[in-house]
Amino acid sequence: MSTVTIDKAAPTRNVKYGSMSRDRTWALRWSYFFLTLFAVFSLLPPIYMLITSLKGSAEISAATNPWWVFHPTLENYAGLLTSNQFCDFS
Numbered sequence: 001m002s003t004v005t006i007d008k009a010a011p012t013r014n015v016k017y018g019s020m021s022r023d024r025t026w027a028l029r030w031s032y033f034f035l036t037l038f039a040v041f042s043l044l045p046p047i048y049m050l051i052t053s054l055k056g057s058a059e060i061s062a063a064t065n066p067w068w069v070f071h072p073t074l075e076n077y078a079g080l081l082t083s084n085q086f087c088d089f090s
Contacts, residue, residue, distance in 0.1 A: 053077065 052060060054072045064070065 048067075051067060051069055053076050054069050054074075056071060056073050056075055059069070059071060
């Protein structure tokens with residue numbers, strides 16, 4: 001039979017309750033921050049193109065807020081789909 005001796009002078013480790021340590025939690029938070037930042041910068045150009053496509057010619061050239069559509073119109077889409085200038089395959 002063996003006996004187990006416990007060394008009382010040995011350094012002890014504080015037991016943390018939870019699934020992740022504090023360092024891993026902060027690493028995860030920074031990862032999500034930079035992932036969100038990357039997603040925002042990646043999605044800004046398509047969103048700006050969509051906003052601009054909903055504006056009329058006069059509103060595009062006006063010196064107003066470029067991120068706001070004051071008078072939305074589908075005029076650009078109708079012109080794109082009905083004009084043969086854009087899809088001339090000959």
